[in-house]
Amino acid sequence: MARTPAARTPAARTPAAPGAGTGSPPRPPRPLCELTGPVRSRLAVSVGLQTVAALAGVVPFIAVSEIAGRLTTGTPADGDTLWPLVALACAAGLLALACGTAAGALAHIADNDLQLALRRRLARHVGRLPLGRLTDRGTGEVKQAVQDDVSALHTLFAHTLLDVVAVLTAPVLALAYLFTVDWRLALVSVVPLLLGVLLFSRAMAGAAAQMAEFGAALGRISTAAVEFASGIAVFKSFGRGRKAHERFVDATEGFADFFSRWVRTTLVSSTAAVLVVAPAVVLLLLTVVGAVLVTQDWLTGAELVPFLLLGPAVAAPMGVVGPRIQQIRAGQAAAVRITQLLHAPTLPEPATPVLPDGHHVRLRGVTFSYDGRTDVLRDVDLDLAPGTVTALVGPSGSGKSTLASLLPRFHDVTAGTVTLGGADLRDIPATELYRRVGFVLQDVRLLRASVADNIRLGRPEATDEEVERCARAARIHDRVTALPDGYATELGTAVTLSGGEAQRLSIARALLADAPVLVLDEATAYADPHSEALIQDALSALAAGRTLLVIAHRLSTVRSADRIVVLEDGRVTEQGRHDDLVAAGGRYAALWDAQSSSTDDIREGSAR
Structure with missing residues (x-):
């Protein structure tokens, strides 16, 4: 015989999760930090290894510059002078290779564990959601979180994170060394980077609103495509086959018009931003200015060598900043969607379970x-x-x-x-x-x-x-x-x-x-x-x-x-x-x- 349920009070069952009954749950703070908790220490170690690899990767260029300087001073160079630099270059190259490989492997292992943990966590949480939520919204939201959004985090943590560390760390050491060689040409090597930042900022002005419109336009195409596919038979049965694809065509033409306007407004500045930081352009600038300094006896030929080797690396971050920013934004958006699903209120379980007596x-x-x-x-x-x-x-x-x-x-x-x-x-x-x-x-x-x-x-x-x-x-x-x-x-x-x-x-x-x-x-x-x-x-x-x-x-x-x-x-x-x-x-x-x-x-x- 089942126990008769006690009088109903607010404490009679476990309270619903925060946000229940108030529409969409509040957006959790710093979703990336929340999701990466279990693997944060390993990601930090991989970032440290990648930093060492990036810095070590600059050392061979510095060693070659020093060797070039000693070979062109007019003083005979012996093995005691050159071999330590050669050994330093080889050791630094091996260190860069070892640390870079270890950083990539550790980041991928951490990301693999994170994906497994997130998918298990999502599966457990989705299994406790009210069935009405899953029925109303279908499987699209769950599929996007479990598959697409977790994959976006893979790109962010296993690839983009280490790439960003590398392109931001190596130029710092390169620029610091160049300033010890000649401060004037070092300042010149910074000019393409500053111009790239300025031009890229202009190209990205209003990007948030444009990206929102970009997503909305793609959504309209998707909606129209579904309507076209599902409604074509009805339209054709009434002799209006041409009408079936008009909305889809309108949506695609609207997207094309929007994208064309966006490209036209940013084409000049974005193209200029890429050109001014291109290695060939930076190398040409340093060669011309360096040649002037050498002919004026303000700089020796040996001192020009490190600028030709390392100068293009100073502006390198701007050459990859666009794709990396897009990947970071995609990862952040994916983390927000995952945490919103994880914070969705689950079906409250009773604090004092009761079994039914019969089936009335x-x-x-x-x-x-x-x-x-x-x-x-x-x-x-x-x-x-x-x-x-x-x-x-x-x-x-x-x-x-x-x-x-x-x-x-x-x-x-x-x-x-x-x-x-x-x-x-x-x-x-x-x-x-x-x-x-x-x-x-x-x-x-x-x-x-x-x-x-x-x-x-x-x-x-x-x-x-x-x-x-x-x-x-x-x-x-x-x-x-x-x-x-x-x-x-x-x-x-x-x-x-x-x-x-x-x-x-x-x-x-x-x-x-x-x-x-x-x-x-x-x-x-x-x-x-x-x-x-x-x-x-x-x-x-x-x-x-x-x-x-x-x-x-x-x-x-x-x-x-x-x-x-x-x-x-x-x-x-x-x-x-x-x-x-x-x-x-x-x-x-x-x-x-x-x-x-x-x-x-x-x-x-x-x-x-």
């Missing part, structure tokens, strides 16, 4: 709002007795799907209670709830796995005989045996099922799970007549002895239901059996007459 479902005073302002459901009272079929009907937007989604706890009610066997759904542990409440939706999700594994989803330990028995009851066994490998056939590769077949497979899955309470969201909505008949047979097998809540758009499919509930504007306006509601002459009678007349017209048209 009661809704009392249920009010629900998605945004906290507009109520989609208002003061709904409803009873679903064990072993009965209750149908929800009503016009589009009346709240049928929302009401049905409360039973499997896709959402929590804003006010009122939904109980199962006397226990509030919010007090039932999620694992226990989904053993007792199942659902079959219009949009069937099949895994890329064998047919048997798809059916076994609710009961992985089920035997082959049990899987086949449920497939037969769901009227899908014959189709499965016709597949190349029968129940071992992997779905999602070369084999796909029609909508009606996928629906019957999901019914077999629900039969095997054997949940005593089921929510059916118009399982025959998109089926052809043959599939609909098979699905109805499968649903009859599924309904036996269970408590069913059915969302019905075609009233003829639920006329034998034990109770029909009419929803309008989120309120229950009528409920009863079919014959009683028709005789009452209310809203249900009007809906029935409208659908019956439409069906008769279709039949008459077919007869003609």
Whole structure:
């Protein structure tokens, strides 16, 4: 016997995560720092190694400059003078190679561990999110975070971070050495860098707004492309095939116009920024100015050598700053999206779990709002007795799907209670709830796995005989045996099922799970007549002895239901059996007459 739940108080269950019920969660501070916590020390070591490698990489050029100076002083140079410099150059080169390799390897290992940790963390968190959030937003947000955004962090930490360290560290040592050789030519070597910074700043003016518009323009193209692909058949069936692609063409032309304007406004400054820091341009500048200084005896030929070797490296950072800034911004944006998903409020688990006693479902005073302002459901009272079929009907937007989604706890009610066997759904542990409440939706999700594994989803330990028995009851066994490998056939590769077949497979899955309470969201909505008949047979097998809540758009499919509930504007306006509601002459009678007349017209048209 289950324990009777205690009086409901705010402390009766674990509080929701911060931000729950207030729209989007607040943006967490410094998301990159938050995400890199587990590997921060290793990334710091790799940055240190890369710094050493960058500095050591400059030393051979300095050694060569010193050797050139000693060879051109007019004093005979012996081995005692030159060999230490040669050894220094070789040792520095080997050190740069060793430290650079170690830095890259350590950064990649740290990044690999970070990717694994983030994906595991995301998987655990997504598994605790309300199902309504995943249903409403689909899998796009999760896919982007788990795959695209984590990959963007790989580029940032395993490549961009070390590249930035290298291009910022090496020029510092090079410039410091050049100032010890000749301060005048050293100042000249800084000029391209300063000009590059100035020109690049001008090119990047207003970049944030332009990037926002860039993303919006790409979004419009994506939306138009989806509309074009999904709507082309409808447009062509009405002889308006040309109209189907007009919005897509408009979106692409709008993007082209925007991008052309952006390029025109930045072309001169961005091109100039790249040119002034190009190694050939910097080398030419130093050669010309150095030649003047040499001819004026202000500089020796040997002193010009280090500027020709190291001068182009001083301005090198500006040559790669554009792509690196873009990669850093992409990584920052990815970190923000990942942390927002990780901070999304999870489904609150009860502090004091309660198990239901029986399978009677009661809704009392249920009010629900998605945004906290507009109520989609208002003061709904409803009873679903064990072993009965209750149908929800009503016009589009009346709240049928929302009401049905409360039973499997896709959402929590804003006010009122939904109980199962006397226990509030919010007090039932999620694992226990989904053993007792199942659902079959219009949009069937099949895994890329064998047919048997798809059916076994609710009961992985089920035997082959049990899987086949449920497939037969769901009227899908014959189709499965016709597949190349029968129940071992992997779905999602070369084999796909029609909508009606996928629906019957999901019914077999629900039969095997054997949940005593089921929510059916118009399982025959998109089926052809043959599939609909098979699905109805499968649903009859599924309904036996269970408590069913059915969302019905075609009233003829639920006329034998034990109770029909009419929803309008989120309120229950009528409920009863079919014959009683028709005789009452209310809203249900009007809906029935409208659908019956439409069906008769279709039949008459077919007869003609």
